[in-house]
Amino acid sequence: MAVEVNLGAQPQKGHVLAAWGLIGWRWIWRSPAAAIVPLLQPFFFLYFLHLISDPSYFPLQVAGAMIFSTQNIGSWCLSDSAVFRIELRLQDIFVASPHDKVRYLFGVAFSNIIPALPALVALGIILAMVTSVSLTAWLVIVACILIIWVLYSAIGIAVSSRLRSQREVWPVGNLIFTLLGILSPLYYPLSRLPPVWRELAQLLPATYAALLVQGSLGLEPATAGGLALDAGLLILSTAIGLALAWWLYQWRER
Amino acid sequence: MAFGLRWGGTGVFLATEIRVQFHEWLAIVTGTLTPGALLIFVAVLAPQLIAVTLIGSLVYSMFLIGQRVRIDHKLNELYHASPLSPEAYFVGIAGGMLVAYLPPSLFVLAILEILHPLSILAWLVLAACLLAVWAVSSTIGYVVSTLFKDMKTIWPYSALLTNLFGIVPPVFYPIRFVPTEWRSVVLLLPTSGAAVLVNGVAGLETISGNEAILAAAALALESVVMFVFGIYWARRMARER
Numbered sequence: 357m358a359v360e361v362n363l364g365a366q367p368q369k370g371h372v373l374a375a376w377g378l379i380g381w382r383w384i385w386r387s388p389a390a391a392i393v394p395l396l397q398p399f400f401f402l403y404f405l406h407l408i409s410d411p412s413y414f415p416l417q418v419a420g421a422m423i424f425s426t427q428n429i430g431s432w433c434l435s436d437s438a439v440f441r442i443e444l445r446l447q448d449i450f451v452a453s454p455h456d457k458v459r460y461l462f463g464v465a466f467s468n469i470i471p472a473l474p475a476l477v478a479l480g481i482i483l484a485m486v487t488s489v490s491l492t493a494w495l496v497i498v499a500c501i502l503i504i505w506v507l508y509s510a511i512g513i514a515v516s517s518r519l520r521s522q523r524e525v526w527p528v529g530n531l532i533f534t535l536l537g538i539l540s541p542l543y544y545p546l547s548r549l550p551p552v553w554r555e556l557a558q559l560l561p562a563t564y565a566a567l568l569v570q571g572s573l574g575l576e577p578a579t580a581g582g583l584a585l586d587a588g589l590l591i592l593s594t595a596i597g598l599a600l601a602w603w604l605y606q607w608r609e610r
Numbered sequence: 611m612a613f614g615l616r617w618g619g620t621g622v623f624l625a626t627e628i629r630v631q632f633h634e635w636l637a638i639v640t641g642t643l644t645p646g647a648l649l650i651f652v653a654v655l656a657p658q659l660i661a662v663t664l665i666g667s668l669v670y671s672m673f674l675i676g677q678r679v680r681i682d683h684k685l686n687e688l689y690h691a692s693p694l695s696p697e698a699y700f701v702g703i704a705g706g707m708l709v710a711y712l713p714p715s716l717f718v719l720a721i722l723e724i725l726h727p728l729s730i731l732a733w734l735v736l737a738a739c740l741l742a743v744w745a746v747s748s749t750i751g752y753v754v755s756t757l758f759k760d761m762k763t764i765w766p767y768s769a770l771l772t773n774l775f776g777i778v779p780p781v782f783y784p785i786r787f788v789p790t791e792w793r794s795v796v797l798l799l800p801t802s803g804a805a806v807l808v809n810g811v812a813g814l815e816t817i818s819g820n821e822a823i824l825a826a827a828a829l830a831l832e833s834v835v836m837f838v839f840g841i842y843w844a845r846r847m848a849r850e851r
Binding site: 379387389392393398400401403404405408409410413430435448523524527528530531534535537538543544548549 | 618634636637639640642643644646647650651654655656659765766767769770773777778782783787799
């Protein structure tokens with residue numbers, strides 16, 4: 357029997373983020389490998405890049421690994437929200453609850469940044485060991501990480517809302533996030549890319565995040581005007597990306 | 611049970627598995643992304659290593675194919691309840707993955723042939739090494755999959771295995787980058803042993819005769835032992851159902 361419930365009269369606030377944070381922590385606690393692998397993943401790439409490339413690129417690659425790890429949170433969000441919706445039917449419960457879709461989006465994103473934090477902290481420590489990082493540079497790095505986290509989590513959750521089966525999760529997530537990760541110049545300077553690829557990379561927010569971080573660390577030549585332009589383009593491309601994710605996102609089943 | 615009966619149905623199951631896998635064309639395409647990313651890193655940062663990386667990409671892809679055996683494993687119980695023998699199930703599923711995921715590797719092979727043509731001997735060594743890596747990896751993928759009940763728990767272990775076997779040892783990069791004291795150890799690993807052997811025969815790396823014998827013997831032994839173990843494990847799984 358359907359019961360009319362005035363959702364507006366129900367509590368709308370509470371310890372929602374803390375609860376979602378707990379979900380992220382519980383996953384690590386129950387599956388230690390799940391905590392170790394995301395921590396190791398960027399280091400495997402860094403190890404490989406360290407062997408094959410000019411050692412002078414190493415600080416740039418460590419900074420790139422921080423952005424790459426943040427981007428990957430989007431892939432985990434995609435996987436989690438797909439499991440919640442398709443396998444556990446948990447999203448139906450959230451839809452029926454006073455927990456609105458924005459809080460749900462942030463909740464999933466927040467629970468997924470928890471397993472990534474140890475890797476980000478470790479990479480930050482390595483970065484401080486291999487190059488000098490000013491306070492401004494730290495602020496730029498943190499701001500870029502937060503922007504990329506919000507954007508790529510939104511993309512992951514929006515895409516997951518359109519998936520129909522669990523089997524689509526891995527290939528679709530891999531396709532989107534690996535391609536985005538390769539196209540942006542996170543592990544090398546933008547100038548090393550061929551012209552067409554460079555132009556394509558300039559459409560992606562992570563490219564501007566990388567340019568801002570590389571410029572603020574003094575790893576690539578950059579002027580104040582150039583950095584301001586990169587920041588503006590990062591915000592603009594993020595706004596466009598979020599608008600697209602919002603348009604794509606399906607909260608209720610039709 | 612007679613030997614022939616044990617393998618009865620392998621061909622049909624193999625054909626079914628190939629058809630099933632070809633429906634997952636997106637998974638086949640996206641399976642090329644990680645080796646593709648590493649190839650791009652090398653093309654941008656160290657283009658002189660591209661031929662070694664292409665061979666590494668073939669070896670890595672073959673290892674990845676074996677790891678995919680886990681994905682179809684949810685049907686395990688259904689098949690074990692059927693008249694299909696456990697060995698036919700294991701060989702069919704591993705073989706089906708191999709055939710379905712081969713086209714991207716053929717594309718990489720074509721690029722390799724353009725950039726660094728291989729001799730007939732190198733082709734033979736490459737084919738033998740890739741089959742050996744597939745045998746080892748299929749068994750690892752199958753056995754690991756039987757130890758877990760849900761896909762989310764398997765993922766980190768699978769990612770760890772592919773990184774430890776594919777990215778860390780000299781699969782995508784030459785063995786000369788590895789410190790001397792570690793060379794014997796990496797030659798014992800199926801992936802790096804295979805890559806080093808093919809690179810050596812293709813004239814991309816210099817390895818001593820002893821190193822070649824060590825890598826070849828280790829790879830041959832591992833592939834036979836692991837594949838036999840895979841069949842044993844499939845029988846054990848069938849008995850437990």
